[in-house]
Amino acid sequence: MKNNTVPRNLKDSDFARRSYLSEKDVAPKTAHLKSTAMAHQMEGIAYLILSGCHIGYLPVSYAQRWVDEEKMISIQPDKYRLGSTIEIVTKKGASNTLIQQAFLKLLNENSASTSVDISE
Secondary structure, three states, X not given: OHHHOOOOOHHHOOEXXXXXXXXXXXXXXXXXXXXXXXXXXXXXXXXXXHOOOOEOOOOHHHHHHHHHOOXXXXXXXXXXXXXXXXXXXXXXXXXXXXXXXXXXXHHHHHOOOOXXXXXX
């Protein structure tokens, strides 16, 4: 994928995957791609993508700076974008501290799809 070009067929691309994820479960749409590199953390995936030799998944918030600098591009985001569920847990019966309340309020204000129950 050198020079910000997208291969005509993604099957011709070298896919960088995360070593701790099962692509067939997490990203079934790309499970068929040939994986020629892996990294345990997204920083490694980012550098593999930045090398121009691989494609891979990164959180939008993490990759956005390189997209803005035209060092990375998003390939068919309507088809390949993945969502994530984030669950917050606290100790049963414990009251939320002011910091926890502020954190939950921020999550609520910035949540893309659902609200967070900040009640005790």
